[in-house]
């Protein structure tokens with residue numbers, strides 16, 4: 129009976145993710161550690177970084193000891209991948225203690241960073257704390273586009289140096305390439321950059337409204353004309369999306385959870401629906417009893433009533449979080465997703 | 480292999496029990512992922528640097544109501560696999 133005690137195949141993680149989804153285990157947790165950032169990206173969803181941080185989004189940040197307790201509780205509930213985000217997570221002074229705590233719990237820490245601060249000293253501290261994985265956001269393929277987008281003059285070179293340094297520390301790096309209207313036509317250069325460094329990459333072309341209620345971030349999204357061009361270009365497959373299985377819901381509150389800087393729990397860090405407060409309740413109680421989570425978990429296909437009858441549904445990759453941020457309707461139509469789905473629909477015969 | 484051996488999980492192995500099966504992630508240069516079934520998961524948790532293999536074998540017999548011979552054979556096979564993967568240490 130004790131045969132095949134160990135299985136090894138490439139789909140282990142996919143299967144585990146599915147089990148966690150079916151059984152509502154928060155396998156992937158994201159913790160916001162700070163809203164401060166050394167960049168001032170024009171599209172940043174936190175708040176409009178051309179002005180100072182609004183009081184209403186600051187809240188009272190969790191103290192280091194509170195974060196540690198939250199990490200323990202998340203790991204107890206099944207969190208295996210714990211990602212630290214910001215703002216710029218590396219600006220949080222106790223980030224190394226939090227990473228150590230994740231390792232202490234035998235889970236996997238990841239840090240989401242813009243990569244600018246990856247000095248020798250920081251890489252060394254990350255490595256010593258146990259961090260072996262970084263998700264680095266890439267904003268452009270040259271200094272000029274970096275400066276225009278992030279406001280940082282020497283961003284591109286600094287990030288590249290940081291990436292190379294982190295690679296020399298044997299860190300697993302993943303690029304999250306942020307595509308916007310000013311860099312999307314550089315896609316070939318961006319891919320070459322990742323491939324030259326041997327770093328796996330994914331694209332994000334989603335630019336949402338900000339959590340402070342401002343919407344000017346969306347002015348920087350890829351335009352429909354640009355999308356149309358990309359769908360005809362050499363990398364067209366990267367922009368195609370086939371949703372013929374009509375899936376409208378994501379992993380929110382099932383195998384994914386987000387923890388805000390102030391201890392507020394969200395179904396996903398990209399879906400800012402307050403669902404409990406860790407200053408008042410344990411994570412377990414919130415995860416099991418939150419009314420918001422229960423509602424999300426009970427959603428059925430027909431609850432996405434706009435989507436079910438939508439002409440563009442088979443080309444749409446909506447995210448409920450974005451629909452909530454952009455249109456204040458978690459199950460409704462996301463106007464940004466609609467714009468893209470319409471262009472894909474027009475080009476569908478080429479795929 | 481001697482049953483007096485005391486083995487433990489390598490420090491930098493991340494693992495989590497999900498639905499009675501343990502997922503192991505080797506955070507070393509190999510960055511490999513493995514999944515143990517429920518019996519393998521039981522043994523893995525016993526590899527704490529305190530129990531020797533004889534104690535673990537008795538625990539397996541008791542937990543799964545199997546003979547000593549079968550438990551020993553399977554335990555040693557499992558330990559051999561774990562050693563090959565380099566995820567346990569000790570002597």
Ligand code: SF4
Pocket residue numbers: 165166167168169171172173174177214215216242265278
């Ligand atoms: S690096 Fe990230 S957190 Fe910082 S301004 Fe840019 S988008 Fe916002």
Ligand code: SF4
Pocket residue numbers: 434435436438439440441444445446460461462463465466467469
């Ligand atoms: S375009 Fe809007 S309504 Fe249509 S499937 Fe996408 S989100 Fe739903």
